[in-house]
Amino acid sequence: MSKLAAVFENLPVALQQAACHLEGWRIARHRYGGDFQALLRAAEARTNWTREQMDDYQGRRLAAFLEHARRNTTHYAGQSLNASWPVLQKRVVQERTADFIARGYERSGHWAHTSGTTGAGLRFPVTRQAHQEQWATWWRYRHWHGIGLNTWCGYFGGRMVVPLQTEEAPYWRDNAPGRQILFSGQHLREETLPQYVAELRRRQPPWLHGYPSLLSLVADYLVTRGEDLGYTVRWLTTGAENLLPHQARLMERAFGVRPRQHYGMAEGAANISECERGALHVDEDFSAVEFLPAEEAGVYRVIGTNFTNLAMPLVRYDVGDRVRLSEAGCACGRPGRVVESIDGRSEDYLWLSDGTRLGRLDHIFKDATRVREAQIVQRARGEMTLRVVRGMGFAEDDERQLLAETRYRVGAAMRVDLEYVDRIERTATGKLRLVVSEVA
Ligand SMILES: [Zn+2]
The missing domain is CATH 3.30.300.30 (ANL, C-terminal domain)
Incomplete structure (x- = not known):
């Protein structure tokens, strides 16, 4: 446990709450300050581009990025721009992280980390611009559905917001600057569910977002009792885990609205967003994604180049996920490829x-x-x-x-x-x- 986490654990609830606001304010400033609004407007303008415009944009960003990687990292120093670069495995990045960090970015302010399901994680620098381009892509998708930056959200995720040893409500904290009620996933269980539901009924956040495995626990609680939340949930979005079909159905029954999903990762090698028609669109302007055939027919590996993050170039990075591609495309007309389903990680086999x-x-x-x-x-x-x-x-x-x-x-x-x-x-x-x- 970090020193800060230890201090946090011993604070009274009111002070923990104040710490949450402060942290929320810090995060909001980093994410949404500076150039964010301009990046968001630019991303939204690309929604209705033609495929040719999109290809051209992606090609230019990719070319500049490869040149940068070649000039400024140890790992890519010898690569030629005229030949295909090899597919990169996460293991190699874990073992030799320093070789991938671009010169001049070693002391970057913001470091991201991935947890890695098998235990081995990754820590790497992310430029503020790359961080904001990712958030712009995520907010563009939310805007497609009508969710705004000021919409209050009941958030059910993995963040530790309430000390683990806490044995009485509230099992949630507010992040007012980020418009979130952060519900603790670690305390969500049979005995505490009535209190979570009561808080949702009292606060009535119009938007619920989080891990499908947590939101479906709340949904299951309501459905098995024949109850509802007593107010209209307008938006339901999930992330971080695969949304499974039975979870989607359970949530729709409980909350009266269909869950929408997006797919992304800290490395920024690929991003996929669900549109209002329910199709999963590859965000072609966010990264360069290739789909390479996997072991099973009709299934593809996701390989991506994170051309937004100058601090840590990952070229043809094997994300470790599998998808099926859609033949039909989508009538909404957004440019780029459409994925039929996200089949989850290669370990999910x-x-x-x-x-x-x-x-x-x-x-x-x-x-x-x-x-x-x-x-x-x-x-x-x-x-x-x-x-x-x-x-x-x-x-x-x-x-x-x-x-x-x-x-x-x-x-x-x-x-x-x-x-x-x-x-x-x-x-x-x-x-x-x-x-x-x-x-x-
Ligand atoms: Zn669509």
Whole structure:
């Protein structure tokens, strides 16, 4: 724990609240001060560009960025501009981070970090402009749906906003400068849910945003009791985790509005935003994304170049995620490619004993409306364990259906065990992983 976190933990609630405002103010200034409004306007102007305009813009930024990387980093010093650069694996960046940091940016003010599901994270500098271009891309997407910078948001994420040992409400803090009520994901459980719901009813934030695994706990609470929030939730957006089909349906039932998702990452190598018609658009002006065929037919690896971040050039960086591409495109007319689905991380796959890899396992749970939470664990090839937290009314029929659906998806050769648990462990950043595989 950092010194600051230790100090925070021992403050009275009112002072913790003041610390939240102060931190919120600091973040808002870094994110939305300076050139942000100009960057946002420029990003929004590109929404209706033609494909040719977009290609031209991307080509120019990419060329300048590659030249910068070649001149100013150890890793890319020998690269020729006339040949294709190799695909970069995260492991290489983790082992030799310093070689990727551009000269002159070693003491950059802002450092981002990724948690890495297997434990190994990454810390790297991000220029303020790159940070703001990313936020401009995210706000452009929110504006498509009518969410404004001043819209109050009930936020359910992984940020530690309430000390872990706290045993009584409030399990939330305000960030007034950022227009957020920050609900603690770490304290959200059966016994505390009534208090969360009561606070939502009292404050009535028109926009709910967060991890699908947390928002669906709130949704499940309401649906199983036949209740609603008693006010109109106008917007529901999710991020950080894959939005699974059964979570989307549960949330729509509980909140009366369809969840929208976007896909992004701290490295800024790719960004994908859902439009008002429900299509997932690649933000072609934010980074240069390639889709390379993966092991499974119709599935592609996401490879991206973060041409906004001069401090840490990552060229043809393998993000580690898998997508399916849409043939149909989208009638909204936005330029660029459309993704049919985000299949999640490469680790979200299971191995059969014959070496076949299976993806899209979220479909196992698509009709499992009485499953509160689930996770798939694989310890060896050819076997898997379903970990399930039963929801209200879960009965033998549900178990039978779940096992049948699993069998249908994974085939006859897989050994399937079922384990009922009270709670599923989250990662260090509070995320719920659909698949935990111990098989390399
Ligand atoms: Zn569209």
